[in-house]
Amino acid sequence: MAGLPEHLLRRSAEAKAKATGRSVDEILAEMKGETPPAPATAAPTGESGSARDLTKEAADLGVPQDLLRRAMIARAKADGTPLPTEAGAAPAAAAAVAPVAAGSPAPMPAIPEGVRTQRLLTVVKAGSIQQTKREPADKVNTWPHLLAIEFVALLVLSGLLFVFSIYVDAPLLEFANFNQQPNPSKAPWYFLGLQELLSYFDPMVAGIIIPGYGLAALAFIPYLDRNPSVRPSDRKLAIMIFTFFVMGAAILTTYGSFFRGPGFNFTFPWVDGIWFDF
Amino acid sequence: MSGKDKGGVMSKLAETGKHIRSSQAWSSIFRPGSPFRDGYSDTPRNRSYVIMNNVLYHLHPVKVKRHGVRLSYTLCLGGMSFFLFILLTITGIFLMFYYRPTSPQAFLDIQALATDITFGQVVRNMHRWGAHAMVLTVFLHMARVFYHGAYKPPREFNWVVGIMLLLLTLLLSFTGYLLPWDQLAVWAVTVGSNMGRYAPVIGEQVSFALIGGTQITPDTLLRWYVLHVLFLPFIIVIFMAVHFWRVRKDGGISGPL
Numbered sequence: 377m378a379g380l381p382e383h384l385l386r387r388s389a390e391a392k393a394k395a396t397g398r399s400v401d402e403i404l405a406e407m408k409g410e411t412p413p414a415p416a417t418a419a420p421t422g423e424s425g426s427a428r429d430l431t432k433e434a435a436d437l438g439v440p441q442d443l444l445r446r447a448m449i450a451r452a453k454a455d456g457t458p459l460p461t462e463a464g465a466a467p468a469a470a471a472a473v474a475p476v477a478a479g480s481p482a483p484m485p486a487i488p489e490g491v492r493t494q495r496l497l498t499v500v501k502a503g504s505i506q507q508t509k510r511e512p513a514d515k516v517n518t519w520p521h522l523l524a525i526e527f528v529a530l531l532v533l534s535g536l537l538f539v540f541s542i543y544v545d546a547p548l549l550e551f552a553n554f555n556q557q558p559n560p561s562k563a564p565w566y567f568l569g570l571q572e573l574l575s576y577f578d579p580m581v582a583g584i585i586i587p588g589y590g591l592a593a594l595a596f597i598p599y600l601d602r603n604p605s606v607r608p609s610d611r612k613l614a615i616m617i618f619t620f621f622v623m624g625a626a627i628l629t630t631y632g633s634f635f636r637g638p639g640f641n642f643t644f645p646w647v648d649g650i651w652f653d654f
Numbered sequence: 655m656s657g658k659d660k661g662g663v664m665s666k667l668a669e670t671g672k673h674i675r676s677s678q679a680w681s682s683i684f685r686p687g688s689p690f691r692d693g694y695s696d697t698p699r700n701r702s703y704v705i706m707n708n709v710l711y712h713l714h715p716v717k718v719k720r721h722g723v724r725l726s727y728t729l730c731l732g733g734m735s736f737f738l739f740i741l742l743t744i745t746g747i748f749l750m751f752y753y754r755p756t757s758p759q760a761f762l763d764i765q766a767l768a769t770d771i772t773f774g775q776v777v778r779n780m781h782r783w784g785a786h787a788m789v790l791t792v793f794l795h796m797a798r799v800f801y802h803g804a805y806k807p808p809r810e811f812n813w814v815v816g817i818m819l820l821l822l823t824l825l826l827s828f829t830g831y832l833l834p835w836d837q838l839a840v841w842a843v844t845v846g847s848n849m850g851r852y853a854p855v856i857g858e859q860v861s862f863a864l865i866g867g868t869q870i871t872p873d874t875l876l877r878w879y880v881l882h883v884l885f886l887p888f889i890i891v892i893f894m895a896v897h898f899w900r901v902r903k904d905g906g907i908s909g910p911l
Contacts, residue, residue, distance in 0.1 A: 378801070405692075405842065407659055419666065465894060479882055483764050501732075513718055513719050514713045514719065514720040514721075515717040515718060515720060516705075516717065516718060516719075516720050516723060517698070517701040517702065517705075517716065517717055518705050518715060518716060518717060518718050519701050519704035519705055521718075521723050522718050522722075522723045523704075523710075524713070525725065525730070526730070526733055529730045529733060529734065529737075530737050533734055533737060533738070533741075534741065537741070537780055537783060537784055537787065538776070538780065540779075540783055541776050541777075541779035541780040541783055542776055542779075544779065544783070545768075545775065545779055546778055546779045546781075546782035546783070547766070548764060548768075548834055548836050548838075549834060549836040549837040549838045550837055551761050551835070551836060551837070552757070552835050552836055552837060552839065552840040553837060553840075554840070554869075556837075557841055558837055558838075558841055561841040561842070561845050562842060562845065563842050563843075563845045563846035563849075564827065564828060564842050564846060565786075565847075566824060566827070567828075567849070568787050570849060571845060571849075574849065579848075579849065579851075579852040580852045580854075582849075582851035583848075583850065583852045583853075584849075584852050584853050584854070584857070587849075588853075591817070591821070594817055595813075595814050595817040596812045597800070597813065598805040598806065598807075598809070598810030598811075598814070599810060601805075602804070602805070603806075604806060605803070606802065606803030606804070606806060606908065606909065606911055607803075607911055608801070608911065611803060614803075615801065618797075618800050618801075622797060630854075647675060647738065652666050652787060653838050653842075654782070654783075
């Protein structure tokens with residue numbers, strides 16, 4: 377017992393002595409490693425062949441006899457060993473159970489009277505519901521390293537937006553007139569790719585099927601892409617497909633925004649001007 | 655004024671400052687570890703406390719991966735989207751004080767922002783440009799996340815939440831587009847919402863419910879106003895809370911590559 381305070385050791389020994397019925401000094405000596413541990417007063421019955429004394433064992437462990445027998449049979453079945461002989465066990469059990477039930481002095485149990493014991497039924501492995509795996513990672517304190525960057529980003533963004541807003545006014549055309557559709561009529565810029573598609577395909581295709589399936593495909597990317605690697609060199613196909621669609625959307629949006637004039641016909645923005653409002 | 659007097663004033667100020675910072679009221683506001691607290695020193699323990707003893711602990715862990723704070727990794731896009739959302743909320747509340755969602759009053763109120771109201775035009779500009787910028791940053795954030803493969807397990811679901819946020823951002827922008835009630839707003843929204851009408855089975859009904867009729871009318875204005883200032887922000891805040899929470903529960907920022 378490496379460097380344990382004497383009084384703690386003593387308290388522990390006293391408790392152990394009370395539980396096992398041995399003397400305090402004996403246990404204390406054993407704890408300090410002066411004498412080899414004495415054999416336990418009531419050693420559990422060893423594997424004495426297949427004919428084990430069920431009654432004794434049941435009494436020792438405080439387990440109902442029939443449960444113990446069932447466990448033995450199950451174990452024997454699992455191990456492929458012959459079943460424990462019932463011949464020796466059964467009469468002994470019949471003889472031994474009766475006096476216990478009648479209340480005659482039972483054989484000295486290994487567990488003293490009034491002490492409750494727990495049996496370990498099963499070990500449930502602690503699986504966590506969240507990511508608690510901690511791999512050693514190169515980390516820095518959020519303060520100041522991250523917060524400082526965020527604060528600067530916040531200031532820069534606010535500043536840019538404010539200055540831009542001083543010089544560039546948001547568009548406001550004349551009052552809404554439902555009888556006079558402007559030519560061309562364009563959706564907000566982020567829908568202009570779709571509006572561009574609308575000039576090639578049926579509304580059902582350009583307005584519903586393509587954006588609908590596109591959005592669904594986008595949402596399902598993590599479940600479609602089963603490649604576990606995040607290294608760009610391992611993900612050439614995924615990157616290629618995604619880039620293809622992003623570039624397609626960007627080209628269509630640019631085309632719809634700047635290369636479509638009156639009647640949504642093709643124009644060059646540097647020839648006929650820009651038919652586009654933010 | 656002589657230098658000596660000036661020094662006296664300065665020392666008096668410093669003394670007062672120290673007195674305030676050691677008061678009970680001050681230390682009740684700034685929890686232990688706050689840099690504003692008396693006797694703050696730059697120790698590893700205090701660096702942890704700055705986050706741990708702060709409402710920011712809901713957003714950030716005490717420590718983050720070193721590569722995650724590199725500007726070139728995230729380009730700050732997610733943070734900028736969130737910050738733009740806050741900025742849009744603030745400017746939007748300002749605009750709500752001067753805006754009535756009826757026809758023709760809506761248009762007149764927007765006009766009055768430019769002529770009658772102090773800072774009215776610049777706040778409206780910030781709201782509009784900020785909204786366009788937010789659509790852009792949310793989209794770019796999505797692209798950034800894709801190229802880092804940051805949607806891979808265990809972050810699959812947070813990607814789906816992110817797509818919902820992109821969709822809600824577009825809807826917020828689109829509903830706000832109608833509110834100035836000018837020719838640009840009305841016709842852009844007409845063109846945009848006509849596309850949704852072709853959806854099979856529910857297209858007509860959804861379109862009818864959304865615009866409050868078969869075409870854009872002044873009734874649509876009130877409907878989209880409520881969607882824009884109350885309903886959609888409410889929904890997006892819920893999704894944002896889940897999004898940020900999942901970022902941390904899924905093990906913080908992804909990578910390194």
